[in-house]
Amino acid sequence: xxxxxxxxxxxxxxxxxxxxxxxxxxxxxxxxxxxxxxxxxxxxxxxxxxxxxxxxxxxxxxxxxxxxxxxxxxxxxxxxxxxxxxxxxxxxxxxxxxxxxxxxxxxxxxxxxxxxxxxxxxxxxxxxxxxxxxxxxxxxxxxxxxxxxxxxxxxxxxxxxxxxxxxxxxxxxxxxxxxxxxxxxxxxxxxxxxxxxxxxxxxxxxxxxxxxxxxxxxxxxxxxxxxxxxxxxxxxxxxxxxxxxxxxxxxxxxxxxxxxxxxxxxxxxxxxxxxxxxxxxxxxxxxxxxxxxx
Numbered sequence: 001x002x003x004x005x006x007x008x009x010x011x012x013x014x015x016x017x018x019x020x021x022x023x024x025x026x027x028x029x030x031x032x033x034x035x036x037x038x039x040x041x042x043x044x045x046x047x048x049x050x051x052x053x054x055x056x057x058x059x060x061x062x063x064x065x066x067x068x069x070x071x072x073x074x075x076x077x078x079x080x081x082x083x084x085x086x087x088x089x090x091x092x093x094x095x096x097x098x099x100x101x102x103x104x105x106x107x108x109x110x111x112x113x114x115x116x117x118x119x120x121x122x123x124x125x126x127x128x129x130x131x132x133x134x135x136x137x138x139x140x141x142x143x144x145x146x147x148x149x150x151x152x153x154x155x156x157x158x159x160x161x162x163x164x165x166x167x168x169x170x171x172x173x174x175x176x177x178x179x180x181x182x183x184x185x186x187x188x189x190x191x192x193x194x195x196x197x198x199x200x201x202x203x204x205x206x207x208x209x210x211x212x213x214x215x216x217x218x219x220x221x222x223x224x225x226x227x228x229x230x231x232x233x234x235x236x237x238x239x240x241x242x243x244x245x246x247x248x249x250x251x252x253x254x255x256x257x258x259x260x261x262x263x264x265x266x267x268x269x270x271x272x273x274x275x276x277x278x279x280x281x282x283x284x285x286x287x288x289x290x291x292x293x294x
Contacts, residue, residue, distance in 0.1 A: 008141060009259045010252065015145035017251020018152030019214075022207035023228030024235065024243035025159065026200035032176040032238040033196050034090070036099040037229065040081055042222030043110030044201060048074045048208020049217035050114070053123050063128050067151075071205035078201025079194055081106060090193070107222065114219040123217040148210050155206055156244055159199065163240065172196060176238070227254075230274050236284030245285065249273075 023045060030038040051073045055066035085102045129143040163169040174182040175192045183189050211224060231250045235242025250270060257269045277285060 005259070007136070009255050011141050011145055011149070013252035013255030014248065015142070015148045015251070016255060017248035018149050019207050019210045019247075020228050020231045020251050021156065021244045021247030022152055022203045022210075023225055024232040024247045025156065025240060026203045026207075027229055027232040028235075028238055028240055028243040029196050029200050031232075032240075033172070033179070033193055034086065034096070034099060035238075036096040037103070037237070038200075039100065039103040040085070040106035040110065041103075041200065041204065042225035043107045044074055044078050044081065044204045045208040045211065045225050046114065046217075046219065046222045047077060047110065048205045049212030049221060050118065050123070051205065052209035052212055053125055053217045056126050063147075067206060067209055070209045071202040074205035074208065075198045075201040078197045078204060082194060082197040087190070087193075111219055111222060118219065120219055123212075125213045125216070128213065144213060148214075151206065151210075155203065159203070160240070162199075168192075168195065227270065230270055234274055234277050234284055236286040239284065239286040242284055242286030 023041070026041055026045075027038060030036070030041070048070045052066045052070040055061045055069040056063070059066075059069075061069060085106045086099055089098050089102060129147075133140040133142055134146075135141075163172060171182065171187045171192055172195065174185070175187055175189060179189055182192075207228075211221060215221065215224070227250060228247065231246035232243050233246070234249060235244070235246025250273070253269055253273060254266050257263075257266050261269075
């Protein structure tokens with residue numbers, strides 16, 4: 001019984017950690033290029049949860065089609081936020097603090113826009129799997145948890161291949177090392193930054209839908225992305241491997257604390273881990289110098 005509970009808790013932690021990793025990658029991608037924390041990202045993830053919900057309820061789409069719709073919609077939304085809120089600041093060579101202030105204002109705007117148009121209600125997704133659990137080694141594992149783990153791994157693997165093996169991915173890495181030198185070598189910085197926000201938006205589409213399925217869709221669910229930011233900082237802001245490992249570590253720790261101690265102290269442990277790691281490694285577990293961030 002104890003082993004089955006341990007296995008079940010581990011799978012739950014990996015599922016939550018996979019979602020955190022997807023969100024943390026979005027934070028780290030933007031930070032690696034523009035050197036600021038995009039706090040409006042939580043609002044984009046919240047919109048993704050509603051996009052997936054309406055795709056499944058109004059359009060009758062299955063979960064795979066809804067994921068594609070959510071990813072495409074949030075890629076457009078994320079690109080729009082960059083062009084409207086950040087591009088004018090970038091063209092004026094504004095300091096990172098101005099970007100963060102703009103991000104905070106944009107986050108408040110998105111959340112209140114949803115309150116004004118959709119309302120403050122909670123929206124539960126339709127049942128995706130008729131039987132919600134399967135039995136493995138005596139543990140009742142959620143099918144949605146397993147689906148989230150597999151889909152997160154696939155999405156992160158594709159992104160990793162794109163960043164490391166394609167010409168466009170190399171251009172993104174070059175811009176993260178030194179945007180001035182990359183521009184002098186023919187990299188169109190505006191296009192690269194736009195592409196980074198598109199990728200971050202697509203990841204928001206995936207993680208937002210998974211969060212909506214797990215916790216329901218509601219306007220202030222963006223606060224959950226604070227955990228993703230913690231994961232990104234634990235791993236090292238700007239480090240994509242760090243974002244992935246940070247998310248997994250945080251998800252597993254939260255799952256075990258909730259099961260073996262109490263869910264009341266789950267957030268306490270999350271922030272305690274963050275503080276301890278930053279005391280030992282101020283740049284995070286995989287934090288590196290600016291020229292090696294991606």
